[in-house]
Amino acid sequence: xxxxxxxxxxxxxxxxxxxxxxxxxxxxxxxxxxxxxxxxxxxxxxxxxxxxxxxxxxxxxxxxxxxxxxxxxxxxxxxxxxxxxxxxxxxxxxxxxxxxxxxxxxxxxxxxxxxxxxxxxxxxxxxxxxxxxxxxxxxxxxxxxxxxxxxxxxxxxxxxxxxxxxxxxxxxxxxxxxxxxxxxxxxxxxxxxxxxxxxxxxxxxxxxxxxxxxxxxxxxxxxxxxxxxxxxxxxxxxxxxxxxxxxxxxxxxxxxxxxxxxxxxxxxxxxxxxxxxxxxxxxxxxxxxxxxxxxxxxxxxxxxxxxxxxxxxxxxxxxxxxxxxxxxxxxxxxxxxxxxxxxxxxxxxxxxxxxxxxxxxxxxxxxxxxxxxxxxxxxxxxxxxxxxxxxxxxxxxxxxxxxxxxxxxxxxxxxxxxxxxxxxxxxxxxxx
Amino acid sequence: xxxxxxxxxxxxxxxxxxxxxxxxxxxxxxxxxxxxxxxxxxxxxxxxxxxxxxxxxxxxxxxxxxxxxxxxxxxxxxxxxxxxxxxxxxxxxxxxxxxxxxxxxxxxxxxxxxxxxxxxxxxxxxxxxxxxxxxxxxxxxxxxxxxxxxxxxxxxxxxxxxxxxxxxxxxxxxxxxxxxxxxxxxxxxxxxxxxxxxxxxxxxxxxxxxxxxxxxxxxxxxxxxxxxxxxxxxxxxxxxxxxxxxxxxxxxxxxxxxxxxxxxxxxxxxxxxxxxxxxxxxxxxxxxxxxxx
Amino acid sequence: xxxxxxxxxxxxxxxxxxxxxxxxxxxxxxxxxxxxxxxxxxxxxxxxxxxxxxxxxxxxxxxxxxxxxxxxxxxxxxxxxxxxxxxxxxxxxxxxxxxxxxxxxxxxxxxxxxxxxxxxxxxxxxxxxxxxxxxxxxxxxxxxxxxxxxxxxxxxxxxxxxxxxxxxxxxxxxxxxxxxxxxxxxxxxxxxxxxxxxxxxxxxxxxxxxxxxxxxxxxxxxxxxxxxxxxxxxxxxxxxxxxxxxxxxxxxxxxxxxxxxxxxxxxxxxx
Numbered sequence: 001x002x003x004x005x006x007x008x009x010x011x012x013x014x015x016x017x018x019x020x021x022x023x024x025x026x027x028x029x030x031x032x033x034x035x036x037x038x039x040x041x042x043x044x045x046x047x048x049x050x051x052x053x054x055x056x057x058x059x060x061x062x063x064x065x066x067x068x069x070x071x072x073x074x075x076x077x078x079x080x081x082x083x084x085x086x087x088x089x090x091x092x093x094x095x096x097x098x099x100x101x102x103x104x105x106x107x108x109x110x111x112x113x114x115x116x117x118x119x120x121x122x123x124x125x126x127x128x129x130x131x132x133x134x135x136x137x138x139x140x141x142x143x144x145x146x147x148x149x150x151x152x153x154x155x156x157x158x159x160x161x162x163x164x165x166x167x168x169x170x171x172x173x174x175x176x177x178x179x180x181x182x183x184x185x186x187x188x189x190x191x192x193x194x195x196x197x198x199x200x201x202x203x204x205x206x207x208x209x210x211x212x213x214x215x216x217x218x219x220x221x222x223x224x225x226x227x228x229x230x231x232x233x234x235x236x237x238x239x240x241x242x243x244x245x246x247x248x249x250x251x252x253x254x255x256x257x258x259x260x261x262x263x264x265x266x267x268x269x270x271x272x273x274x275x276x277x278x279x280x281x282x283x284x285x286x287x288x289x290x291x292x293x294x295x296x297x298x299x300x301x302x303x304x305x306x307x308x309x310x311x312x313x314x315x316x317x318x319x320x321x322x323x324x325x326x327x328x329x330x331x332x333x334x335x336x337x338x339x340x341x342x343x344x345x346x347x348x349x350x351x352x353x354x355x356x357x358x359x360x361x362x363x364x365x366x367x368x369x370x371x372x373x374x375x376x377x378x379x380x381x382x383x384x385x386x387x388x389x390x391x392x393x394x395x396x397x398x399x400x401x402x403x404x405x406x407x408x409x410x411x412x413x414x415x416x417x418x419x420x421x422x423x424x425x426x427x428x429x430x431x432x
Numbered sequence: 433x434x435x436x437x438x439x440x441x442x443x444x445x446x447x448x449x450x451x452x453x454x455x456x457x458x459x460x461x462x463x464x465x466x467x468x469x470x471x472x473x474x475x476x477x478x479x480x481x482x483x484x485x486x487x488x489x490x491x492x493x494x495x496x497x498x499x500x501x502x503x504x505x506x507x508x509x510x511x512x513x514x515x516x517x518x519x520x521x522x523x524x525x526x527x528x529x530x531x532x533x534x535x536x537x538x539x540x541x542x543x544x545x546x547x548x549x550x551x552x553x554x555x556x557x558x559x560x561x562x563x564x565x566x567x568x569x570x571x572x573x574x575x576x577x578x579x580x581x582x583x584x585x586x587x588x589x590x591x592x593x594x595x596x597x598x599x600x601x602x603x604x605x606x607x608x609x610x611x612x613x614x615x616x617x618x619x620x621x622x623x624x625x626x627x628x629x630x631x632x633x634x635x636x637x638x639x640x641x642x643x644x645x646x647x648x649x650x651x652x653x654x655x656x657x658x659x660x661x662x663x664x665x666x667x668x669x670x671x672x673x674x675x676x677x678x679x680x681x682x683x684x685x686x687x688x689x690x691x692x693x694x695x696x697x698x699x700x701x702x703x704x705x706x707x708x709x710x711x712x713x714x715x716x717x718x719x720x721x722x723x724x725x
Numbered sequence: 726x727x728x729x730x731x732x733x734x735x736x737x738x739x740x741x742x743x744x745x746x747x748x749x750x751x752x753x754x755x756x757x758x759x760x761x762x763x764x765x766x767x768x769x770x771x772x773x774x775x776x777x778x779x780x781x782x783x784x785x786x787x788x789x790x791x792x793x794x795x796x797x798x799x800x801x802x803x804x805x806x807x808x809x810x811x812x813x814x815x816x817x818x819x820x821x822x823x824x825x826x827x828x829x830x831x832x833x834x835x836x837x838x839x840x841x842x843x844x845x846x847x848x849x850x851x852x853x854x855x856x857x858x859x860x861x862x863x864x865x866x867x868x869x870x871x872x873x874x875x876x877x878x879x880x881x882x883x884x885x886x887x888x889x890x891x892x893x894x895x896x897x898x899x900x901x902x903x904x905x906x907x908x909x910x911x912x913x914x915x916x917x918x919x920x921x922x923x924x925x926x927x928x929x930x931x932x933x934x935x936x937x938x939x940x941x942x943x944x945x946x947x948x949x950x951x952x953x954x955x956x957x958x959x960x961x962x963x964x965x966x967x968x969x970x971x972x973x974x975x976x977x978x979x980x981x982x983x984x985x986x987x988x989x990x991x992x993x994x995x996x
Contacts, residue, residue, distance in 0.1 A: 033939075037954065037955055038951035038952070038953075038954050039951075039954020039955055039956050039957075039959075040954065040955075040956045041954075041955065042954075065940075067939050067940050068951055069935070069939075069951075070935075070947065070950035070951050070953055071953050071954055071955050072665075072950065072953060073935045073950065075687070076683075076687035076935070077935055077936055079477050079686075079687050079690060080687075080843060080844055080847055080936055081847070082477065083475075083477060083692060083844060084844060084847050084848050084851065086847075086851065088851070088856060088857075088939065089939070100478060101477050101478040101690055102477075103478075104478070104479070104480035105480075211671070212667070212668050212670055212671075213667070213668040213669055213670025213671055213672060213673075214668050214670075215688070262563050262564075262580070263580040263582070263583045264562075264563045264580055264581060264582045264583065266582055266583070266584065266587075266670070266671045267582040267587075267666060267667050267668075267670070267671075270955075270957065271558070271957055271958045272562060272563075272564075274762070274957055275562055275564040275565045275762065276563075276564050278564075278565075278762035278763060279564040279565055279762065279763055279764050280763075280764075281563075281564045288955075290955060290956045290957075291956075291957065293956060294762070294956065294957045298758055298759050298762040298763075299759070299762040299763050300763050322955075393478040393479075394478055396688070396690075397478075397688065397689045397690070400684065400688045400689065401689075403668075403670075404669075404670070404672060404673060405672070407670045407671040407672050408670075408671050408672035408674070410671070411584070411671045412584075413584060413671055413672065413674075414672075440900070441820050441821075441900070442820075442822075444816070444820060444900045444901075445816040445820040445821070445822035445823075446816075446822070447812075448812035448813060448815060448816040448820070448822070448904075449812065449813040449816045449817070449822050449823065449827075451808060451809040451812070451813070452809045452810065452812075452813035452871070452875075453813075455809055455864075455867065455868065455871065456830070458849075459842075459846070459849075459864060459865075459868045460830075460834060460868070462845060462849060463841070463842045463845030463846065463849070466844070466845040466848070467841050467842075467845060470844075524736070524739065527732055527735065527736055528736070530732065531729065532729040532730070532732040532733045532736070533729055533730060533733050534733050534737075535733075536979070536982060538733070538736050538737065538740055539982055540975055540978045540979045540982065541740050541744065542740055542743065543921070543925065543974075543975075543978045544743070544744060544747055544971060544975065545743050545744075545746075545747075546922070546925040546926070546929065547925050547928060547929060547970075547971050547974035547975060547978075548746070548747065548929060548967060548970070548971060549928075549929035549930070549931045549946035549949075550929065550931070551931045551946070551950065552929075552931075552946060552949055552950070552963070552966075552967050552970075553746055555950075555953065555958070555963060556746040556747075556749060556750050556964070556967060557746060558958075559749065559753065559958075559960050559964075560745065560746060560749035564764070565761060565762060565763070565764060565765055565960075566749075566765055567749055567752065567765045567766075568745075569765070570764070570765030570766055571765075597742065597743050597745070597746070600743065601743065602922065605918055605921065605922060606877070606918055606922075608918075609914040609915060609917065609918035612914040613881065613884060613914055613915070643880060643883075643884075644880055644884075647876050647877065647880050650832075650876070651835070651872075651873055651876060654832070654835040654836055654872075655835070657836065658836075658838050658839065660838070660839075660840075660932075661931065661932075678838070679838050679840070682838050682840050682841075683838075683840055686840060692844065695840065696841065699837060699838050699840065699841040700841075702836065702837070702838065703833055703836050703837050706836045707829075707833055707836070710829050710832050710833065710836075
């Protein structure tokens with residue numbers, strides 16, 4: 001009796017499963033599928049897509065469907081798809097640091113007006129002179145710092161100098177204008193706001209260091225390297241096993257080994273850095289510009305967050321653009337091109353910005369400074385301090401390789417001398 | 433008479449195994465062929481063209497120190513975690529092998545960790561272990577302990593503890609069902625013979641359950657060797673490569689460095705390394721085929 | 726009875742430790758973003774249940790659809806796994822089918838990292854138009870869980886005294902009848918264990934779901950990961966999603982418990 005019942009259950013369950021499993025997909029007149037990141041970019045883009053589908057899209061005969069893949073897995077999945085020469089998606093999500101890897105699988109884009117965009121962003125998406133992707137959001141780095149704390153330094157000059165001497169072995173006076181900082185200033189200020197050296201410090205640590213073995217953390221560390229005058233390559237040869245390279249590694253190493261940041265920061269990246277700032281446990285951090293929306297609206301410190309360029313001289317903030325590119329193997333090339341042509345216009349990006357995106361168009365950013373103060377900084381820094389490595393198709397890999405080789409030195413397990421040579425070797429291997 | 437019976441058995445054997453064989457043929461043979469083909473190819477994402485390179489990838493892998501250190505770490509991690517999980521899981525199964533109030537609810541709750549995807553579990557860990565906004569460090573601070581969870585010296589222990597929390601439920605469930613399979617008479621006989629509780633456990637229960645527990649151990653350690661999600665999300669294999677498992681190594685090689693050929697060869701080398709041990713392990717635990725009691 | 730409560734207490738403590746992540750998720754899901762970012766014990770109750778609202782219907786998070794997919798995929802996997810593994814295990818153990826190499830092959834499967842299968846599966850399923858359909862994930866998950874089922878069933882069948890089957894054979898029962906009427910019911914606990922574990926593992930699968938689905942067949946696990954954005958991790962939303970995603974498997978495990986007990990009492994080998 002029980003067996004019979006379960007047999008019936010089995011059959012009905014199987015039929016249900018089979019039935020649901022082979023449901024036909026809904027069909028529409030040329031649907032273009034586009035991959036995007038979830039979060040503010042996806043939310044904002046949805047508005048642009050909806051607007052297009054209900055007006056221009058009808059004229060073009062195109063309906064756009066947006067697919068959201070999680071931030072961590074988007075690129076992995078796209079790699080698998082590209083490898084398989086898939087035509088499942090028409091438009092891929094990409095970025096300046098990946099466009100070299102993706103270029104073979106993306107069609108060239110025609111008719112993109114460079115003048116509409118931040119120069120650094122639109123150029124970072126060209127491969128061998130061809131525009132391979134359309135810029136969406138621009139990302140760069142800020143030095144976020146606690147305004148209230150930094151301005152209090154002048155009143156404590158003597159203590160500052162003595163701590164700087166103890167911790168860094170240097171004679172330093174307080175510098176309350178982070179825009180003019182060099183790394184000595186930053187480190188001394190961080191030491192001053194570390195309770196280990198200054199029990200009266202309101203913050204437990206002076207710095208929030210993202211030292212996890214993660215390629216995005218290498219991008220941040222690059223700012224230190226460039227601010228100190230260093231670079232990945234010099235005359236085409238790896239340049240980290242040099243005084244400037246080692247000095248950059250030493251900055252991180254000092255922060256960690258001197259306890260200016262939490263020991264847990266050996267596993268920190270974006271989210272943890274934010275948490276340190278919003279919970280009032282860190283006084284400064286080099287961090288992505290996107291963090292401003294969280295830092296300025298949540299936590300006990302939200303009104304005290306200031307923005308400065310990374311310390312140092314010259315072009316010293318990493319700039320990259322998130323972007324969308326056209327799948328070479330898409331079966332809907334013409335339709336996708338029409339949609340992308342629409343995306344490459346100011347009105348479309350205006351919708352994007354109003355809905356929360358950060359488009360790479362200076363004209364739009366200027367007009368929205370009231371909503372997000374950091375937009376002004378984006379325009380200024382991208383132009384004045386922006387810099388990006390152009391290291392060929394394996395640039396993405398170099399970030400990852402450097403994270404792997406350098407993170408032990410960042411978190412004090414090894415010294416700069418131990419890893420600098422290996423870093424150069426890793427770069428050399430990936431130069432093609 | 434006996435030949436017809438044997439033939440009937442043979443035919444029945446084929447029919448019963450048909451679904452399995454079809455599945456294996458479709459989902460195993462083809463991928464292995466494809467995987468092997470990829471492993472002897474230069475197949476990198478950033479290069480459009482692929483070309484055969486013989487055993488070049490294998491040569492690279494075999495001489496790659498990161499690969500071997502990841503295997504070493506994986507084995508140490510898997511062994512430690514599995515032994516703890518087996519002992520803990522079995523002990524819990526013993527506890528559950530009797531009536532106590534709330535058993536039903538607690539049983540279901542025991543299984544909850546497996547219901548959460550390891551990747552989501554890892555994200556949760558990331559939150560609750562966060563020094564600044566996580567409850568665990570918060571609690572530790574309140575009671576005066578200052579334990580840095582991801583400090584170099586503590587990372588391994590922390591990762592093991594997380595694995596134990598995540599997967600003990602697995603060893604528990606299997607041990608429990610093995611215990612349920614024990615015939616009642618054995619206990620009754622032992623009781624009649626005057627055996628104490630612990631004597632019953634060590635002299636009667638464990639020996640009988642040895643094959644079943646061996647299966648549990650085997651399954652768990654094979655899964656543990658493939659550990660990826662939790663460690664990747666929490667440490668990325670770092671700092672450097674100190675917590676890099678072979679699963680993370682292969683993932684990174686394929687999806688970050690885009691070298692699918694190398695990754696495929698690494699996966700195959702892994703299987704080849706472990707495969708020779710399988711027959712002897714199976715034999716050891718008497719999982720043999722066709723012989724009846 | 727006093728002894729009973731001692732065990733309850735001990736078990737509760739252990740269970741509590743294992744549930745810390747989930748309890749943390751629950752706690753987080755009820756706080757406002759402000760509170761979460763300020764510190765572990767800052768309590769500001771989110772009376773709007775904003776996070777649950779987001780988890781259930783925010784942009785791109787179509788929970789009902791994800792939920793339905795997870796259920797279909799997990800149940801389908803359980804059925805297919807048992808269908809494939811149970812008869813085969815019997816064939817291997819009692820009918821000597823496949824010799825020793827079949828089980829070894831299955832074990833070799835278990836060693837191979839899932840990554841290895843990702844691209845071949847993608848190519849294979851694309852060729853048969855199964856991408857973004859639940860069936861693809863059912864097949865992939867069955868493939869993964871097959872080994873567990875084979876080993877458990879094989880072990881359990883080996884443990885069964887063969888006298889019963891021999892008696893049935895003497896009575897004229899065919900192999901099929903023996904399988905259905907005798908072996909299947911006796912395997913109650915093993916069947917339940919395999920069923921529950923297969924369901925739970927399929928429910929929590931992530932890697933295959935990411936690669937083999939895009940929008941129609943996405944299960945709950947992939948959907949929840951969308952709360953890790955480039956602007957920060959939406960801790961509150963993802964906590965709520967995790968809490969919600971645990972409910973169905975919890976109900977399933979509770980229901981399967983009854984089957985476990987029933988299978989035991991109807992299948993006990995009593996003299």
